[in-house]
Amino acid sequence: METLVYASAAAEAAPDLKDILAVSRRNNARNGLTGLLLFAEGNFIQALEGPGEALKATYERILKDPRHKLIIELYRAPIERRNFPDWSMGARTIEGADIPGGAFKLTRASLEEIHSHDRGEEVFTLLKSFYRVSYPDDMAS
Numbered sequence: 001m002e003t004l005v006y007a008s009a010a011a012e013a014a015p016d017l018k019d020i021l022a023v024s025r026r027n028n029a030r031n032g033l034t035g036l037l038l039f040a041e042g043n044f045i046q047a048l049e050g051p052g053e054a055l056k057a058t059y060e061r062i063l064k065d066p067r068h069k070l071i072i073e074l075y076r077a078p079i080e081r082r083n084f085p086d087w088s089m090g091a092r093t094i095e096g097a098d099i100p101g102g103a104f105k106l107t108r109a110s111l112e113e114i115h116s117h118d119r120g121e122e123v124f125t126l127l128k129s130f131y132r133v134s135y136p137d138d139m140a141s
């Protein structure tokens, strides 16, 4: 299995997250993928994990999606076990752009800095802690 984390900028100020999530959860459940999608201040950050071929095919569709742009791949690595096993695509809208734990702000500038300093592994660790402290609610399944 492999995992992948990317960040992107939403094409519209208020994207239809319900629609993105409904399609993502349906497809991911079918393709054996799990993950987490955060939305804050107009940016997405998504962690996806699962069998390499399914991950590749899904990411190729995501890259072509006009609902977001300026996609930066932050982290990609093989994994032995899932980090988000309960979520076909967990999701949160982060208010005020602070991810609990406070390690970075989810802004374009901070994400580009992470990218340029090759700190993707830190982002991944942060998302894993976020998952551990978050209880699935009606946006996470």
Ligand code: FAD
Pocket: 019, 020, 023, 024, 025, 027, 028, 037, 044, 046, 048, 058, 061, 062, 063, 064, 065, 066, 067, 068, 089
């Ligand atoms: P369909 O079943 O035909 O689904 C297409 C659906 O996507 C339609 O219902 C439509 O509502 C919607 N759609 C497509 N393009 C547009 C558009 N331009 N404007 C509005 N609505 C549109 N897909 C996954 O499978 N897994 C994921 O984890 C995932 N994460 C995503 C994260 C983000 C931030 C974004 C923007 C998209 C994500 N997607 C994900 C969606 C992906 O980009 C494809 O749209 C989707 O995978 C296509 O699914 P399908 O081939 O089953 O097509």
